[in-house]
Amino acid sequence: MTRPWPDPPESIGALLARVRTGAGKSQLRLAELLCAASGTPTVTRHEVSRWERGQRLPSAYWLGWLAVVLDVPLDDLERATATARRQRAAPDLAPANDNWLVLSPRAVWRRRPRVVPLRERLGTSGAGPQDRAECG
Secondary structure (H helix, E strand, O other): OOOOOOOOOOOHHHHHHHHHHHOOOOHHHHHHHHHHHHOOOOOOHHHHHHHHHOOOOOOHHHHHHHHHHHOOOHHHHHHHHHHHHHHHHOOOOOOOOOOOEEEOHHHHHHOOOEEEEHHHHHOOOOOOHHHOEEOO
């Protein structure tokens, strides 16, 4: 059965993690292969981890070597990097869970944020004033 919508574009971190684990390589082994292939001993498993977690993006230089070592088309890696850049520029504003916090309009006006849990704002959990976190 086909879905009526396309898959969302994959970021470089997700692509690297999927391809690396699919090939049975650890982050350390990938870093070693990149260093050996490029002749540059500057990539560590920590850098590979940062790429996969989206904390950093591999440069064009490393994208070329990743394509060689992981046997992935360079176009796919560049497309995934562009997706990660777009996600960084406009992060999703939807709450990740139901503990999302909302600033009260009065706190914004005073420039002293008073953080109020969303449940309290909606009156769904019966949370009292003791649950409010006040700043300033």
